[in-house]
Amino acid sequence: MxxxxxxxxxxxxxxxxxxxxxxxxxxxxxxxxxxxxxxxxxxxxxxxxxxxxxxxxxxxxxxxxxxxxxxxxxxxxxxxxxxxxxxxxxxxxxxxxxxxxxxxxxxxxxxxxxxxxxxxxxxxxxxxxxxxxxxxxxxxxxxxxxxxxxxxxxxxxxxxxxxxxxxxxxxxxxxxxxxxxxxxxxxxxxxxxxxxxxxxxxxxxxxxxxxxxxxxxxxxxxxxxxxxxxxxxxxxxxxMPAKMEAELTHTEEYFEQTGGNLLRDLMAAEIDAGKRVVMRNHSWVAYVPAAARWPLEVHVAPLRDVLTLDELNDQERWDLAQMYSTLLKRGNAFFDTGDGKGMDLPYISAWHQAPVRDPRRAHYRLNLQFFSFRRAANKIKYLAGSESGMAAWVSDTTPELIAQRFLELGPVDID
Amino acid sequence: MxxxxxxxxxxxxxxxxxxxxxxxxxxxxxxxxxxxxxxxxxxxxxxxxxxxxxxxxxxxxxxxxxxxxxxxxxxxxxxxxxxxxxxxxxxxxxxxxxxxxxxxxxxxxxxxxxxxxxxxxxxxxxxxxxxxxxxxxxxxxxxxxxxxxxxxxxxxxxxxxxxxxxxxxxxxxxxxxxxxxxxxxxxxxxxxxxxxxxxxxxxxxxxxxxxxxxxxxxxxxxxxxxxxxxxxxxxxxxxMPAKMEAELTHTEEYFEQTGGNLLRDLMAAEIDAGKRVVMRNHSWVAYVPAAARWPLEVHVAPLRDVLTLDELNDQERWDLAQMYSTLLKRGNAFFDTGDGKGMDLPYISAWHQAPVRDPRRAHYRLNLQFFSFRRAANKIKYLAGSESGMAAWVSDTTPELIAQRFLELGPVDID
Missing domain, CATH: 3.30.428.10 (HIT-like)
Structure with missing residues (x-):
């Protein structure tokens, strides 16, 4: 090779x-x-x-x-x-x-x-x-x-x-x-x-x-x-992109205050709360974060502490492929199109991983942020004055409603 | 009354x-x-x-x-x-x-x-x-x-x-x-x-x-x-909305380092550089900021130090109405529609003023951030993975090109 x-x-x-x-x-x-x-x-x-x-x-x-x-x-x-x-x-x-x-x-x-x-x-x-x-x-x-x-x-x-x-x-x-x-x-x-x-x-x-x-x-x-x-x-x-900078500021501050890893603790808290967890397999868990801002939003986290995509082991890579496939299929079925056929969901799938050289990387943790602008089969959420002008998101739904819909589409355990 | x-x-x-x-x-x-x-x-x-x-x-x-x-x-x-x-x-x-x-x-x-x-x-x-x-x-x-x-x-x-x-x-x-x-x-x-x-x-x-x-x-x-x-x-x-928080962080840091007002100094620098100033009247100046992120972006600033909209005096209110009118008209003429008629430009017009009670308000300064998602008569800039996932903007144009087009549409001096 x-x-x-x-x-x-x-x-x-x-x-x-x-x-x-x-x-x-x-x-x-x-x-x-x-x-x-x-x-x-x-x-x-x-x-x-x-x-x-x-x-x-x-x-x-x-x-x-x-x-x-x-x-x-x-x-x-x-x-x-x-x-x-x-x-x-x-x-x-x-x-x-x-x-x-x-x-x-x-x-x-x-x-x-x-x-x-x-x-x-x-x-x-x-x-x-x-x-x-x-x-x-x-x-x-x-x-x-x-x-x-x-x-x-x-x-x-x-x-x-x-x-x-x-x-x-x-x-x-x-x-x-x-x-x-x-x-x-x-x-x-x-x-x-x-x-x-x-x-x-x-x-x-x-x-x-x-x-x-x-x-x-x-x-x-x-x-x-x-x-x-x-x-x-x-x-x-x-x-450093602005969103990563904000996340690193908060993960570092959390580490300084608690000695813990914010992303790990958020994942554990979601597993503990249970109701927003929408998929789980041997290596990964997917949940609608408790403060989701998009009309459809799912975060995917490895169960093991991993900083970057290249640190994933074989099992985690296969399990990720399986979970990503299930996520996309359920995403397409998420909105009611009236004919039960689902739709080709527009989405953004964004990998957030530890930065290359910033020293705060040690307290970050790999996560996928998957979201859609679509808020109904025939409606789009636009980023207008509040989002584009003030970077202030307003959600038209709740994380629990998003999770509830995902849970109608298939079992949490996808192994 | x-x-x-x-x-x-x-x-x-x-x-x-x-x-x-x-x-x-x-x-x-x-x-x-x-x-x-x-x-x-x-x-x-x-x-x-x-x-x-x-x-x-x-x-x-x-x-x-x-x-x-x-x-x-x-x-x-x-x-x-x-x-x-x-x-x-x-x-x-x-x-x-x-x-x-x-x-x-x-x-x-x-x-x-x-x-x-x-x-x-x-x-x-x-x-x-x-x-x-x-x-x-x-x-x-x-x-x-x-x-x-x-x-x-x-x-x-x-x-x-x-x-x-x-x-x-x-x-x-x-x-x-x-x-x-x-x-x-x-x-x-x-x-x-x-x-x-x-x-x-x-x-x-x-x-x-x-x-x-x-x-x-x-x-x-x-x-x-x-x-x-x-x-x-x-x-x-x-x-505090995220974008205002970022702006206040930078205006305050600038004040601590230089004793100056960042927004005032940016306005003065634009007037000094000249080429991105697109409109000016007795009380206001409008410029394409040197680091514009939108395909069409104009900031409007009062020449006098003003924190909030209610501090504007009568002359400034009339002059603002006049400049806003001219800005909207030139915005509609900005993109070449082929027929010379202009278009109904989609835009966001966002007032950034000193916060209500945050102590950093003293070093802020009123400004209007006017921008459009449109990047050609038939094209929209979408906020996709980089902007929506990482809050990292990529411009498809340059501030100088935006300003150059505005300058074709009418004189800088609109008094």
Whole structure:
């Protein structure tokens, strides 16, 4: 099996998946993660050559007026009023939008290449795949070789710090079937997705200057997903995102006051209270948190103390794949559509794991925050004045009502 | 002129508007703010009697099963992981939705009553009005007489604090014309809206336990506005909203380090830099902040040091109405619709003013944060995984590009 700089899959993982790295025509990193026996055994191999005539992604290029200009590394600026860093990603304006359109292999850059073709916007060199991971072609954050990463000032004013948005954005395709839903994928394929999360977490944590590695999934046109193909993303932030900063402040304060781990104690309290626990298997528990803010919200926590996704053992990875599959299926059944068929629930699935280097990481604990904007089969919760202007959430329901509905959809014990 | 507990309009305001209080049938407070000379002079008066047969809003009522149950005061819970309080407003699930529908006076609760009718869901007793303010019928936060406001614990666990969401939600109707746009209102009418913001700020600041008074406007179906009628809202939070907390942390830290006022210095820096200043009149300046996070974002600041809306003097109130009018008009023209006609821009207009009692209020400064989710005539910015899951904003544009577009739409000097 290929050696990675930092990733050392255990024996068990090696028996179940195979990771094959390559480089796309414009220089981006690309990985096949295969769970099919013939690829795992090495009997078959993946196509490594990207036939597209792409220039190096950091090469000078023609601008809108046809003039050749140097590659402009994305920048970020610090908002002095909130302390938030804001990457400013003008290059993303040109990214493809196909959600809601009937897609063909020639129109979906995440599809496997059609045999014999060299479709210029297809990202996958092979004509088939299981799971693939690659660097985003239109990243809001990227590390550009040779770019000085020091802070300077907008208009020379020290109130306004700016520096390159030297992070990283990756895409994870969950399956080659472009019209499939993550909820319908077999647990074996979701296990490979879990492996992708773990693999990227450990590899990316060695990039210079990364503070937080954030695997997530945006699902559904209702939240602006530009490609319907089942996929997730990994953002590597070169700063601490505001929500993680708030969580670290509170987990650290709790540790100082009690010596305990807030996330562990919250999980234990939910298990103890019982009524908001909606799923449980050998390694994981899922609950609607007592102070849920979204109309549908479930947190998933490992029973064992784990800081980051790569620390999960084999059993935990399989159990997570099983629980994620059940969560997605029950999420699709959650809202009453009148015909009993359920719906394709729009959701955001957000991994919160210990930060890369912040010393407060020791008192954090891995957790998945899964939530939906949908508040009824035909209604969306919008983030309007209170949420967007004041970061003050108002819930239209209660955690107990959310949990009660989940409990109608299947047993808590899913082992 | 009617005397209010705390509001003392100056002579100038008395010459230009008249405030007439009344009480709606279910006990909610209601105010007419008139700018028409015959009402200001007292020649004509407003209808004070709400003819609807509504029960007291806090009386016991029938639940979904027809059983009579006591009024349930809305509760809020503290999220231990972030420190955020989350009001849980199940009553709001039943609020009316008419946006996008062809509305009639009988279907729009914000419309003036049809002469001779006693439409049961109409909120305005009179058959006409200029501006009205009243308590929201479906509030996410409300102070219920006799309800004990102390903290208790969800499931008896001290990790989960809960207490009544003892705040207040008010609605401000900007104009009786239900299909008008705020951008099209005469400056005189917007001046009355400014007076409503000031009036409510001072009155509501005397309610017990209120930390922040937040006048805001949600405009556009795209952000889920349930009533298209031109209106705004005032939320009174019985806790410090997360965004204000972040801003106060930074303004206070800046004061401790420099002795200066961060918001004043940011305004001065923008005026100094010049290129992001998009409007200016005698009392106000509007700029795209150097670290703008939204695809369209403008901050409006008074040139004089002012903490809260009620501190604005007459000149500043008129000048604000004029600038707000220009801002809305240019906002509607901002995106190229191809036909040169502009669009009805969806926007959020959020007043950030000094908190009611937090001692850090002295180093804050009044500012309006105006922004839109729209990033092109046919595209919306969605708050997906990064924004909703990590509170990490990524901008698809730059502040300079936003400012450049504004500068194409009219002169900076609007006096």
């Amino acid at each position: 290929t050696k990675f700089r930092h990733y050392e899959p255990d024996t068990y993982a090696q028996q179940h998946i195979r990771i094959t790295p390559t480089t796309l025509a414009d220089g981006r990193e690309f990985f096949y993660l295969d769970d099919e026996p013939e690829y795992v055994s090495g009997k078959k191999t993946r196509e490594l050559h990207d036939p597209r005539p792409l220039a190096d992604r950091f090469a000078p290029h023609a601008d809108a007026d046809g003039n050749v200009v140097p590659y402009a590394a994305p920048q970020m600026r610090r908002d002095p009023l909130t302390g938030d860093w804001i990457p400013m990603a003008t290059a993303r304006m040109n990214r493809p939008i196909t959600a809601g359109l009937k897609k063909t292999a020639s129109g979906n850059p995440l599809a496997a290449r059609i045999p014999g073709s060299a479709y210029q916007d297809g990202e996958v060199p092979d004509t088939d795949y299981d799971v693939v991971v690659f660097e985003n072609r239109f990243p809001s954050m990227v590390q550009v070789p040779g770019v000085d990463n020091t802070t300077s000032f907008v208009d020379g004013n020290h109130l306004w710090q700016t520096r390159p948005a030297a992070g990283r954005c990756e895409v994870i395709c969950f399956d080659p079937n472009e019209s499939g839903l993550p909820a319908d994928l077999p647990v074996e394929r979701l296990r490979t997705v879990v492996e992708a999360w773990a693999f990227r977490t450990v590899e990316l944590s060695h990039l210079e200057g990364i503070e937080q590695i954030f695997p997530f999934e945006n699902h559904g046109q209702e939240i602006g997903v530009s490609l319907a193909h089942p996929h997730g993303q990994v953002y590597c932030y070169p700063y | 009617t005397k209010f507990r705390h509001y003392e309009p100056d002579t100038y305001a008395q010459q230009h508007i008249r405030i007439t209080p009344t009480t709606l049938a279910d006990g909610r407070e209601f105010f007419y703010l008139d700018d028409e000379p015959e009402y200001v002079s007292g020649k004509k008066t407003r209808e004070l009697h709400d003819p609807r047969p509504l029960a007291d809003r806090f009386a016991p009522h029938a639940d979904a099963d027809g059983n009579v149950v006591p009024y349930a005061a809305p509760q809020m819970r503290r999220d231990p992981l972030t420190g955020d309080w989350i009001p849980m407003a199940t009553a709001r699930m039943n609020r009316p939705i008419t946006a996008g529908l062809k509305k009639t006076a009988s279907g729009n609760p914000l419309a003036a009553r049809i002469p001779g009718s006693a439409y049961q869901d109409g909120e305005v007793p009179d058959t006409d009005y200029d501006v009205v303010v009243f308590e929201n019928r479906f509030p996410s936060m409300v102070q219920v007489p006799g309800v004990d406001n102390t903290t208790s614990f969800v499931d008896g666990n001290h990790l989960w604090q809960t207490r009544p969401a003892a705040g207040r939600c008010e609605v401000i109707c900007f104009d009786p014309n239900e299909s008008g746009l705020p951008a099209d209102l005469p400056v005189e009418r917007l001046r009355t809206v400014v007076e409503a913001w000031a009036f409510r700020t001072v009155e509501l600041s005397h309610l017990e336990g209120i930390e922040q008074i937040f006048p805001f406007e949600n405009h556009g179906q795209e952000i889920g506005v349930s009533l298209a009628h031109p209106h705004g809202q005032v939320y009174c939070y019985p806790y």
